[in-house]
Amino acid sequence: MAVLEKGSPHRASRSLSEWLHDERVRSVLYQAIVAIVVIAVARYLFINTSENLQARGMSAGFDFLSTGAGFSIAWSVLPYTAGDSYFHVYLVGIGNTLMVAFVAIICTTLLGFLVGIMRLSKNWLIAQVASWYVEILRNTPLLLQILFWFLAVFSLLPRPNKSLSLLDLFYLNNRGLYIPAPVPGDGFNITLIAVLVAVGATYAQAVWARKRHFDTGQRFPAFWTGLGILFGLPLLVFLVTGAPLTFDYPALKGFNFLGGASVPPAFCALLLALVIYHSAYMAEAVRAGIMSVSHGQTEAAYSLGLRPGMTLRLVIIPQAMRAVVPPMISNWMNVVKNSSLAIAIGYPDLVAVYMQTSLNQSGHAIEIVAMVMLFYMSVSLSISMALNYYNKIVQLKER
Amino acid sequence: MSLETVDSEGQHIASAVSDEVVINLSQVNKWYGDFHVLKDIDLTVYKGERIVICGPSGSGKSTLIRCINRLEEHQRGDIQVNGVTMDTNLKNIDAIRRDVGMVFQQFNLFPHLTVLENCTLAPIWVKNMAKSEAESVAMTLLERVQIPEQAAKYPGQLSGGQQQRVAIARSLAMNPNIMLFDEPTSALDPEMISEVLDVMVGLAESGMTMLVVTHEMGFAKRVADRVIFMDQGEIVEQNTPDEFFNNPKSDRTKLFLSQILAH
Numbered sequence: 001m002a003v004l005e006k007g008s009p010h011r012a013s014r015s016l017s018e019w020l021h022d023e024r025v026r027s028v029l030y031q032a033i034v035a036i037v038v039i040a041v042a043r044y045l046f047i048n049t050s051e052n053l054q055a056r057g058m059s060a061g062f063d064f065l066s067t068g069a070g071f072s073i074a075w076s077v078l079p080y081t082a083g084d085s086y087f088h089v090y091l092v093g094i095g096n097t098l099m100v101a102f103v104a105i106i107c108t109t110l111l112g113f114l115v116g117i118m119r120l121s122k123n124w125l126i127a128q129v130a131s132w133y134v135e136i137l138r139n140t141p142l143l144l145q146i147l148f149w150f151l152a153v154f155s156l157l158p159r160p161n162k163s164l165s166l167l168d169l170f171y172l173n174n175r176g177l178y179i180p181a182p183v184p185g186d187g188f189n190i191t192l193i194a195v196l197v198a199v200g201a202t203y204a205q206a207v208w209a210r211k212r213h214f215d216t217g218q219r220f221p222a223f224w225t226g227l228g229i230l231f232g233l234p235l236l237v238f239l240v241t242g243a244p245l246t247f248d249y250p251a252l253k254g255f256n257f258l259g260g261a262s263v264p265p266a267f268c269a270l271l272l273a274l275v276i277y278h279s280a281y282m283a284e285a286v287r288a289g290i291m292s293v294s295h296g297q298t299e300a301a302y303s304l305g306l307r308p309g310m311t312l313r314l315v316i317i318p319q320a321m322r323a324v325v326p327p328m329i330s331n332w333m334n335v336v337k338n339s340s341l342a343i344a345i346g347y348p349d350l351v352a353v354y355m356q357t358s359l360n361q362s363g364h365a366i367e368i369v370a371m372v373m374l375f376y377m378s379v380s381l382s383i384s385m386a387l388n389y390y391n392k393i394v395q396l397k398e399r
Numbered sequence: 400m401s402l403e404t405v406d407s408e409g410q411h412i413a414s415a416v417s418d419e420v421v422i423n424l425s426q427v428n429k430w431y432g433d434f435h436v437l438k439d440i441d442l443t444v445y446k447g448e449r450i451v452i453c454g455p456s457g458s459g460k461s462t463l464i465r466c467i468n469r470l471e472e473h474q475r476g477d478i479q480v481n482g483v484t485m486d487t488n489l490k491n492i493d494a495i496r497r498d499v500g501m502v503f504q505q506f507n508l509f510p511h512l513t514v515l516e517n518c519t520l521a522p523i524w525v526k527n528m529a530k531s532e533a534e535s536v537a538m539t540l541l542e543r544v545q546i547p548e549q550a551a552k553y554p555g556q557l558s559g560g561q562q563q564r565v566a567i568a569r570s571l572a573m574n575p576n577i578m579l580f581d582e583p584t585s586a587l588d589p590e591m592i593s594e595v596l597d598v599m600v601g602l603a604e605s606g607m608t609m610l611v612v613t614h615e616m617g618f619a620k621r622v623a624d625r626v627i628f629m630d631q632g633e634i635v636e637q638n639t640p641d642e643f644f645n646n647p648k649s650d651r652t653k654l655f656l657s658q659i660l661a662h
Contacts, residue, residue: 045559217523296503302469303501305521306520
């Protein structure tokens, strides 16, 4: 009976209005409309662009990548000389961006954890200092902070001949930060191998110490032993092979420093601004993560005799990380993306050297913008994938 | 010293109270800001004694037992547990916490660890026990609370009653000689209360010193050597369950009993 009632005679007699109010028809209809609109817009953009390019006698395509760029770049991680190809400029820009972003992400994470835990401190003064730090830095624009560090701090440093100096090895002046550059001699490779061996040995002894603890209950000072191996072994090998490493020290020659390695003031300002600004956000993520673990967990751990340090390590942090990781992902991606504000103070990052100078010279706007977008997207998606994978591992299992 | 309890129904579990003092509180006072939670508390607990603490909410009963393992800090008076004085010395606090187990109203199991790992965490990291030994101890205890088959599951996959029994096993894994229970059945569905109380009765039979904050008066009648009634931060009355329920002295006790036994 039921089958008959639902049968075709009834369906055929449906009015248009009834048909339009069918849930299934609706969903197909909406998707079709969206698809048509997207295709129409894409077609318009493509036709419009190619017509305009033709009208101006410009050619599209990536042939320009192999032609020489003909301008110089003030400072770069990768070697570059004026006249290298545009593709080389792209790589140099990526190198400079990744350099500042990588260092900034590491420092941001460490500083963020420190400030976040400080803000939860029972010590009134420490908690207040941390909370003012977060509130001031989070509530002012990043561009303003970058300009502040560049214009009000690093540009106002003394001239090279009156440099601030630490132990006559490190110099800071309005031209940048100068540090001694290591120059490896014959046989230094053996020390590098020793470093690798030491890292492996440290890891192995940590695994062994953990296994021994689980097997026999006996504890081993794995941290201090590891520290000893990590530094002791390479140092020993280094000395035995006759200390084959010299340093190229920066020295004042005329009006400027020569020798050593250096980073420009714009790098210092950008790095400091990125680290300080994002560490405030990271601190909030860490604080929220720790606070998301109920106080009952701490009480249960204490009642079992666990000390506060162990409670934090074995009970609180593993649970807090679930809440910390998602905001940490977006924070790291923001560090990479916000490093493009470098253009405001003349640090030669990808946007400055490629999307600004190269684009102006070559005119290949679409290709260049697409390549820059591709870079930022790949970095962001890689970070996101790595941390999402981690997040999946630490998720709680419930029924 | 011996506290004799004669139960009319003959169901009362034989007590093995010795005259060895394990907990001694004298003139203990505590304030939360201006609020005086504990007022001049004097309490002596003997080895093997089972004490049930009851009273209206906000009377300070939870605070009292939480002071015994320093989850709360008292401001005046002396607390001694197994002869160790509770003070700011961290070694003393560690020593006391090793001997005192606690079960919470909200279970407070570690949700990121399996049932077995919940029970082995403290033995491995506090007592430096070998993992295999800690696991065999934990399995014995999980059998005692009748859920060995749940060892590999996570707390989120268990019912409330099962979680509370894991919490009891986790505490027992540290081999304490005193157990504190802070309203262990108050967060449970009615049909799960008895499975937890059964485990607690079994623990009482084994001679464990127990301090239990609860509203389960049937449990008090059956297990307690002494019932303590608290109100507004004071110990109003303490007596054997028989005397306490049949012949309460104070008006406040009478009022409380009439309220909770009304239904």
